[in-house]
Each structure stands twice: as structure tokens, then as C-alpha cells.
Amino acid sequence: xxxxxxxAYGAGNVASVQFALERLGATVRLTDDPAVIAEAxxxxxxxxxxxxxxxxxxxxxxxxEPIRAFPRPLLGVCLGQQLLFETSQEGEGVDLLGFIPxxxxxxxxxxxxxxxxMGWSRLTRDRDDPLLEGVADGAYAYFVHGYVCPxxxxxxxxxxxxxxxxxxxxxxxxxxxxxxxxxxxxxxxMILRNFLQVAA
Amino acid sequence: MTARRIxxxxxxxxxxxxxxxxxxxxxxxxxxxxxxARYRDAGADELVFYDITASPEGRTLDYGxxxxxxxxxxxxxxxxxxxxxxxxxxxxxxxxxDKVSINSPALERPELIAExxxxxxxxxxxxxxxSRLEDGEWVVHKYTGDPDARxxxxxxxxxxxxxxxxxxxxxxxxxxxDQDGVRxxxxxxxxxxxxxxxxxxxxxxxxxxxPEHFKAVFEQSDVSGALAASVFHTGAIAIPDLKAYLAGExxxxxx
Numbered sequence: 001x002x003x004x005x006x007x008a009y010g011a012g013n014v015a016s017v018q019f020a021l022e023r024l025g026a027t028v029r030l031t032d033d034p035a036v037i038a039e040a041x042x043x044x045x046x047x048x049x050x051x052x053x054x055x056x057x058x059x060x061x062x063x064x065e066p067i068r069a070f071p072r073p074l075l076g077v078c079l080g081q082q083l084l085f086e087t088s089q090e091g092e093g094v095d096l097l098g099f100i101p102x103x104x105x106x107x108x109x110x111x112x113x114x115x116x117x118m119g120w121s122r123l124t125r126d127r128d129d130p131l132l133e134g135v136a137d138g139a140y141a142y143f144v145h146g147y148v149c150p151x152x153x154x155x156x157x158x159x160x161x162x163x164x165x166x167x168x169x170x171x172x173x174x175x176x177x178x179x180x181x182x183x184x185x186x187x188x189x190m191i192l193r194n195f196l197q198v199a200a
Numbered sequence: 201m202t203a204r205r206i207x208x209x210x211x212x213x214x215x216x217x218x219x220x221x222x223x224x225x226x227x228x229x230x231x232x233x234x235x236x237a238r239y240r241d242a243g244a245d246e247l248v249f250y251d252i253t254a255s256p257e258g259r260t261l262d263y264g265x266x267x268x269x270x271x272x273x274x275x276x277x278x279x280x281x282x283x284x285x286x287x288x289x290x291x292x293x294x295x296x297x298d299k300v301s302i303n304s305p306a307l308e309r310p311e312l313i314a315e316x317x318x319x320x321x322x323x324x325x326x327x328x329x330x331s332r333l334e335d336g337e338w339v340v341h342k343y344t345g346d347p348d349a350r351x352x353x354x355x356x357x358x359x360x361x362x363x364x365x366x367x368x369x370x371x372x373x374x375x376x377x378d379q380d381g382v383r384x385x386x387x388x389x390x391x392x393x394x395x396x397x398x399x400x401x402x403x404x405x406x407x408x409x410x411p412e413h414f415k416a417v418f419e420q421s422d423v424s425g426a427l428a429a430s431v432f433h434t435g436a437i438a439i440p441d442l443k444a445y446l447a448g449e450x451x452x453x454x455x
Contacts, residue, residue: 015267048321114400115399116401160201
């Protein structure tokens with residue numbers, strides 16, 4: 001049975017991620033212990049809210065370096081995807097984990113669409129990836145965010161919300177989902193299942 | 201773009217859904233989680249669970265049932281009713297809710313919106329607004345869950361929407377109480393006025409009676425979602441049929 005550590009650092013809805021993984025038969029550990037994270041088979045970094053608060057919590061808990069050094073599959077969800085990048089323009093500017101170049105910026109969609117981007121949007125695949133196996137191109141996923149990652153070579157799938165929204169990104173064996181796979185019905189479950197099955 | 205959201209609202213008392221939900225067939229509609237799963241399977245885009253007695257009674261809630269719902273659902277859900285502190289809201293999220301909706305407590309102490317947004321993020325802070333037309337103006341009412349406690353909140357609706365958004369609300373549910381339960385359609389004029397004032401998502405509530413009402417509110421008021429209760433619970437409108445109809449009318453729906 002696959003074991004996955006979900007980082008519980010007070011900046012995310014870890015219960016819904018935990019339940020989604022358990023529905024798929026995974027053994028889930030919610031943890032803020034650097035030693036447990038370092039030894040996990042795979043790690044999920046959830047997150048909602050402010051990037052500055054999330055980074056300061058990770059720092060206080062001594063988790064920044066263990067996450068940076070983690071060699072096996074890691075999936076950042078929502079704010080967790082944004083944390084994979086270098087910096088965020090939120091507030092005065094925040095240094096993030098720095099796996100992927102570029103700055104996270106405020107979402108400013110064309111056409112005066114409401115912000116935050118909240119609701120079900122289609123995923124358009126940019127290239128094939130094990131995490132997207134079995135996910136129909138154009139499948140809907142549930143998004144909630146007011147900041148957006150930079151679009152670049154790391155983008156695996158996009159959504160459109162008054163401009164391109166990097167919906168899934170990847171750098172080596174670190175992936176990100178801007179949407180909430182745990183709340184994205186069948187497509188989300190498929191992506192989580194693929195993450196549990198990708199070689200550790 | 202986002203698909204228009206269809207959002208059933210379930211009234212909960214002590215973890216049980218109350219009021220007539222036809223597809224179960226009893227007054228006590230059963231376990232909230234069980235009904236949630238039925239709506240999930242019918243294609244609901246999101247669910248709202250409203251603790252109907254909490255706010256007027258001013259009591260603290262036992263939100264243990266949230267966990268049961270979170271275990272089953274793979275779509276987002278919001279909980280409402282009696283949340284009057286950041287800690288209570290945080291506990292809802294810890295149990296697996298995606299959003300919390302506050303209404304009367306936000307009117308009593310608007311800073312609650314800002315406190316929740318700062319700690320939990322705007323994306324999970326929904327402000328519910330009960331509004332009706334009085335002397336030619338839309339005004340806010342509070343404690344609407346209890347006919348005896350219900351009264352004017354002393355604010356004009358559009359002013360309150362501005363204020364709530366400015367304090368950090370991530371979404372507004374505007375419940376037009378003149379329409380509530382009448383099933384003659386959403387209040388297009390009021391919702392359009394609200395949409396024009398807001399930059400955050402707006403959800404329509406109150407008045408749904410026929411599929412055409414959903415079409416009208418999406419097309420004319422450009423709301424992000426439409427909330428309804430009785431038409432879904434009684435089986436008058438089946439969600440798969442409604443979504444297929446709206447998609448056929450050219451609206452983006454998640455089918």
C-alpha cells in the first residue's frame with residue numbers, strides 16, 4: 001500500500017486531501033515532522049491562503065530544507081503549487097521554495113472576470129505526463145485562487161480564465177496542481193491515483 | 201472560464217438533514233453525508249450545508265458531521281450557520297469543509313470578515329446576505345433563520361456588499377428573501393445590480409422554480425452560481441436534466 005505524507009503546517013485544508021487519498025486506498029500520514037517527511041515515500045504539500053504566511057509556517061517548523069531536499073515524488077496543491085516557484089509578488093514579495101523559475105503574481109483576468117478564480121474550469125493538456133494519464137483533455141477541475149503561477153516550460157496543463165492559467169506544472173519529480181484534485185471529482189481522483197503510482 | 205455552478209442547499213440539524221427531500225421520502229431526510237453523496241452523484245457542482253438553528257440560538261456548534269461529509273465528497277462544500285469566530289471557522293475547515301459562510305455575525309461585527317480572511321484566506325470566506333426591497337431600496341435583514349428573531353440590519357444591501365468585499369470576502373451569496381420559497385424566479389434586477397458592484401464571485405439565491413429561472417439569472421445577471429433548495433429536494437428539478445438544458449441553451453456547464 002502506498003504511503004504518502006501530507007504536510008500539515010496550519011495553512012491548508014489537509015482533511016479533504018487526506019480523505020481523497022484514503023478513498024484511493026493510500027495510507028496517509030498528516031505530519032509536520034521533518035524526519036517523517038524526509039523518509040516518506042511521497043509527499044503532498046497542500047496550502048490555501050497567503051504565501052507569506054505559508055512560507056513562514058514552513059520555516060518555523062524547520063520544513064523548508066527537508067522539502068527542498070526531498071528526492072521522491074512531491075505534489076503541491078493550490079498554494080502548494082505556487083510555493084514551488086521562486087518568488088511571489090504577494091504583499092512586499094515572498095521567497096518561495098524555488099524549484100521552478102519565475103514569480104507568482106496577482107491574477108488579473110481580461111474581461112473583468114471575478115477574482116478569485118473560483119469554480120470549475122477545463123484543463124487543456126500541453127504535453128503528456130504520467131499524472132495526466134487517463135484524464136480527458138478538457139476535463140473540469142475545481143479552482144480557487146487569486147494569484148497565478150508564471151506560464152513557462154514547466155506547464156503541463158493550462159486552464160483559461162481571462163488568460164492562460166498554469167493548472168499543472170512539473171519540474172523533475174515535483175508536480176503542482178493549481179486546482180484542488182481532492183475536490184475535482186473523477187479527474188482529480190485520477191490525477192491523485194497517478195501520483196500515488198508514479199515511481200518513487 | 202468557469203462553468204456556471206449549480207448549488208443545492210441542505211438544511212441540517214444535529215447532523216441530520218431536515219425538510220422535505222423527496223428522493224428519500226420522510227420528514228427526517230436522513231444523514232447529511234448520505235444526501236450529500238446523492239447530490240454529488242447527480243452532478244451538483246458544490247453543496248451548502250446550513251445549520252438552521254445555530255445562529256438565532258447563539259449556540260456553539262458541534263461540527264463533527266462535517267468530517268463525514270468531507271470523507272464522501274469529491275466536490276467542494278460550504279458550511280453555514282452560527283459561525284461567529286475565526287476559531288470556529290478554522291475548525292470547520294480542519295474537519296474538511298472548503299468554505300464557511302457567515303451572515304448575521306458578520307453584520308454584528310464586520311471585522312470578523314477581515315479576521316477570517318487574514319488567517320484562512322479570502323477564498324474560503326463566503327458572506328451570505330439576506331436582502332429585500334423596502335421603500336424602494338434593497339436592505340439587509342439578519343437572523344432570517346428564525347421568523348421571530350428576524351429583523352432589519354440597518355444597512356443598504358449594495359453598501360454592505362461593498363463593505364464585505366472590501367474587508368476580504370471571497371464570495372457573496374445574495375439571498376433575495378422576497379423571492380425565497382415563491383419559485384417565481386431569481387431577482388434579476390437586484391442580482392444584476394450586485395454583480396455590477398462586485399469584483400468577487402456572486403451566487404444567486406432565492407426564487408428558483410423552473411429551469412428557465414436558472415437560464416435567466418446566468419444570462420442576465422451573470423452570476424457564477426445559482427443556489428436552490430426546495431426545487432431540488434422535492435424532485436421538481438433533477439440536476440442532470442437542468443444542467444443538460446442549460447448547456448443546450450449555450451451556457452457553460454460541467455456535464
